Amino acid sequence: MTEATMRGKQPSMADVARAAGVSAQTVSRTLRDSPNVNAETRRRVLDAAEQLRYRYNGAPRLLSSGRSFTLGLVLLQAGGYYSRSAVTAGVEAAAGQAGYSVSIATLAELDTALMEKSLLKLSDQGVDGIIIAVPLISVTQRMEDITRDIPTVTVDGSRTTGARVLGIDQHEAGRTATQHLLDAGHRQVWHVAGPDEWIEARQRRQGWQECLAAAGIDAPPALEGDWSPESGYRQGQILAMIPEVTAIFVASDEMAFGVIKALRERGRSVPQDVSIVSVDDIELAAYCHPPLTTVRQDFYSSGAAAVALLLGTDPDGESLTQASLIVRESTAAPRSR
Amino acid sequence: MTEATMRGKQPSMADVARAAGVSAQTVSRTLRDSPNVNAETRRRVLDAAEQLRYRYNGAPRLLSSGRSFTLGLVLLQAGGYYSRSAVTAGVEAAAGQAGYSVSIATLAELDTALMEKSLLKLSDQGVDGIIIAVPLISVTQRMEDITRDIPTVTVDGSRTTGARVLGIDQHEAGRTATQHLLDAGHRQVWHVAGPDEWIEARQRRQGWQECLAAAGIDAPPALEGDWSPESGYRQGQILAMIPEVTAIFVASDEMAFGVIKALRERGRSVPQDVSIVSVDDIELAAYCHPPLTTVRQDFYSSGAAAVALLLGTDPDGESLTQASLIVRESTAAPRSR
DNA sequence: GAAGCTTATGTTACCCGTGCCATTCGTAAC
DNA sequence: GTTACGAATGGCACGGGTAACATAAGCTTC
Numbered sequence: 001m002t003e004a005t006m007r008g009k010q011p012s013m014a015d016v017a018r019a020a021g022v023s024a025q026t027v028s029r030t031l032r033d034s035p036n037v038n039a040e041t042r043r044r045v046l047d048a049a050e051q052l053r054y055r056y057n058g059a060p061r062l063l064s065s066g067r068s069f070t071l072g073l074v075l076l077q078a079g080g081y082y083s084r085s086a087v088t089a090g091v092e093a094a095a096g097q098a099g100y101s102v103s104i105a106t107l108a109e110l111d112t113a114l115m116e117k118s119l120l121k122l123s124d125q126g127v128d129g130i131i132i133a134v135p136l137i138s139v140t141q142r143m144e145d146i147t148r149d150i151p152t153v154t155v156d157g158s159r160t161t162g163a164r165v166l167g168i169d170q171h172e173a174g175r176t177a178t179q180h181l182l183d184a185g186h187r188q189v190w191h192v193a194g195p196d197e198w199i200e201a202r203q204r205r206q207g208w209q210e211c212l213a214a215a216g217i218d219a220p221p222a223l224e225g226d227w228s229p230e231s232g233y234r235q236g237q238i239l240a241m242i243p244e245v246t247a248i249f250v251a252s253d254e255m256a257f258g259v260i261k262a263l264r265e266r267g268r269s270v271p272q273d274v275s276i277v278s279v280d281d282i283e284l285a286a287y288c289h290p291p292l293t294t295v296r297q298d299f300y301s302s303g304a305a306a307v308a309l310l311l312g313t314d315p316d317g318e319s320l321t322q323a324s325l326i327v328r329e330s331t332a333a334p335r336s337r
Numbered sequence: 338m339t340e341a342t343m344r345g346k347q348p349s350m351a352d353v354a355r356a357a358g359v360s361a362q363t364v365s366r367t368l369r370d371s372p373n374v375n376a377e378t379r380r381r382v383l384d385a386a387e388q389l390r391y392r393y394n395g396a397p398r399l400l401s402s403g404r405s406f407t408l409g410l411v412l413l414q415a416g417g418y419y420s421r422s423a424v425t426a427g428v429e430a431a432a433g434q435a436g437y438s439v440s441i442a443t444l445a446e447l448d449t450a451l452m453e454k455s456l457l458k459l460s461d462q463g464v465d466g467i468i469i470a471v472p473l474i475s476v477t478q479r480m481e482d483i484t485r486d487i488p489t490v491t492v493d494g495s496r497t498t499g500a501r502v503l504g505i506d507q508h509e510a511g512r513t514a515t516q517h518l519l520d521a522g523h524r525q526v527w528h529v530a531g532p533d534e535w536i537e538a539r540q541r542r543q544g545w546q547e548c549l550a551a552a553g554i555d556a557p558p559a560l561e562g563d564w565s566p567e568s569g570y571r572q573g574q575i576l577a578m579i580p581e582v583t584a585i586f587v588a589s590d591e592m593a594f595g596v597i598k599a600l601r602e603r604g605r606s607v608p609q610d611v612s613i614v615s616v617d618d619i620e621l622a623a624y625c626h627p628p629l630t631t632v633r634q635d636f637y638s639s640g641a642a643a644v645a646l647l648l649g650t651d652p653d654g655e656s657l658t659q660a661s662l663i664v665r666e667s668t669a670a671p672r673s674r
Numbered sequence: 675g676a677a678g679c680t681t682a683t684g685t686t687a688c689c690c691g692t693g694c695c696a697t698t699c700g701t702a703a704c
Numbered sequence: 705g706t707t708a709c710g711a712a713t714g715g716c717a718c719g720g721g722t723a724a725c726a727t728a729a730g731c732t733t734c
Contacts, residue, residue, distance in 0.1 A: 024714090025691090026713060036710095056461060061691055061692070064719055065692060103438050108430070284594050360683065361722095366682095372681095398720085402721085675734105677732100677734095682729080684726080692718090696715075697715095700711085701711105702709080703707085704708095
């Protein structure tokens with residue numbers, strides 16, 4: 001970068017202090033709403049600051065007090081575009097509300113070294129807290145170190161010693177989806193799961209198993225995708241070849257798109273031949289054919305909740321938004337035989 | 338094992354300097370890859386840094402040199418989830434490559450005041466550059482001030498005096514899509530455009546008009562959505578009632594989902610009755626029914642290109658990735674009458 | 675061998691809020 | 705009247721890199 005980012009020199013607290021006829025310290029106190037400032041003095045300071053277009057500068061504070069008012073957010077680059085965006089928006093909104101900025105670190109793939117690197121990078125930036133929205137495949141010593149030193153929340157349910165955990169109850173989502181299919185009259189429910197490293201995926205699968213077990217049904221083997229529609233398509237091709245399959249619980253909407261495409265190509269229509277329930281309720285779920293019956297996840301809120309948990313804003317702790325079933329047209333009673 | 342490794346105190350450059358028997362300045366030079374450092378000295382410094390687990394601290398640099406090695410990214414919260422994620426990923430990857438961090442600011446909606454607030458916030462953080470990925474509805478003085486002081490790139494084509502502009506040629510996308518429909522034999526092409534504030538939307542519309550004009554066809558009035566599938570659905574309901582409509586160019590995949598749903602509900606099938614071409618090639622475009630013919634946009638690359646432009650990494654300037662037509666099954670020849 | 679240049683390294687001031695302590699003043703308590 | 709105390713404010717050192725300048729060698733060149 002040839003052109004150094006030469007900002008015209010901004011006024012400092014000292015400038016404001018001079019203009020207001022007080023000391024820099026008083027300016028600092030005024031701007032931080034310290035109680036011991038005379039109302040008249042405060043007014044003079046604020047006027048001067050306004051006059052000079054004074055902009056607060058966080059860097060020295062980070063130097064002297066160690067607080068940056070920045071939160072770090074770790075995301076996975078591939079897949080789950082919708083949920084990623086929504087979580088980000090929720091985090092950023094809640095953080096902004098509390099006067100914090102958000103610095104992001106995206107992982108090209110799930111890899112311990114990359115994760116370490118991202119955490120180090122955030123740590124180097126002096127972030128006051130970290131939100132990890134990807135699964136921790138394996139926790140290294142260095143990761144432990146960082147998450148012990150910096151308050152951390154993981155929103156996918158994996159944990160280190162230090163990190164607190166926030167998660168929508170994914171068992172519930174799995175049970176809800178499966179039960180809906182059983183209620184419709186299906187005798188068996190198949191499952192296309194997410195990657196086993198993701199706790200969300202594991203919990204949804206467990207919820208599915210529990211629900212089947214409660215109904216006295218032996219669960220068939222689960223198929224595993226990677227959240228992408230393409231992986232759903234591949235697993236769907238397999239399921240399409242099994243005549244007994246009449247109901248499938250797919251662990252994400254995006255994979256469900258792929259499953260439906262595969263079924264259609266094999267001449268099995270949804271929901272007449274096969275019913276599908278998935279999870280997420282992405283925006284497009286209502287606009288595909290057939291519109292997806294799905295368990296809604298409120299990603300925006302969980303992002304916001306993660307921030308609240310991190311900053312201690314929300315003393316209630318885990319006020320998790322419940323997953324709710326949205327019934328559309330991808331589910332129906334099985335064809336009577 | 339020194340006391341510096343105890344919790345709390347991070348070692349500073351001075352600590353490293355002491356351990357390596359050099360001055361702090363030499364440590365600084367070594368870590369910044371300054372050329373004027375003896376190989377032997379460099380080794381000693383790096384060894385000492387390694388030994389002490391030295392972590393670089395960016396705050397003082399921001400103080401003394403005004404450089405934060407952080408870039409700001411302004412995004413719109415709603416809609417366009419896919420493109421937003423992809424742009425973010427591209428920006429973050431390219432920035433990370435160059436040693437920069439990315440700080441995000443999401444706008445709840447397109448609003449001048451919110452935009453100003455976001456820019457101010459980024460400016461306060463001392464970002465070295467800003468990437469604006471939303472349209473500037475109207476440019477205020479304060480926005481001008483900030484974008485003059487801080488290098489800025491807008492990726493949607495809108496501009497301030499200071500900002501440089503990076504944009505995929507959206508005229509071309511509009512022409513390509515429209516021409517494809519004309520080539521298939523359609524005599525008229527309708528259009529569902531994006532919001533007029535977005536330069537992308539305007540350019541796509543212009544491309545469509547130009548293409549029709551070149552073929553000697555009077556363009557019908559364009560309908561306008563807001564990028565959301567829901568808005569596509571509403572406009573689709575209107576188009577479905579017009580018997581002569583046989584071909585529609587939709588300004589985004591997500592709106593196309595809505596248009597197709599509306600057409601289907603009115604008994605008009607795609608592509609037998611109506612052909613659809615859209616823009617973006619989001620991941621799900623290939624997995625809906627019918628799979629969308631669409632003009633691919635490489636958001637990831639444009640995010641990366643924005644960073645390159647900002648940092649001057651890419652001297653070629655605007656090395657824009659071309660938009661390319663992906664033909665799937667939402668287009669066909671019109672029914673012969 | 676002295677001037678002139680390059681390379682390697684050190685010294686010092688500075689960036690700008692904030693923590694800590696000192697100071698002043700007014701007032702309540704004894 | 706003197707002590708005690710809180711409120712309001714100022715003074716100053718500090719944090720950890722970095723720019724700018726200074727210094728000390730090593731090497732050319734005539």
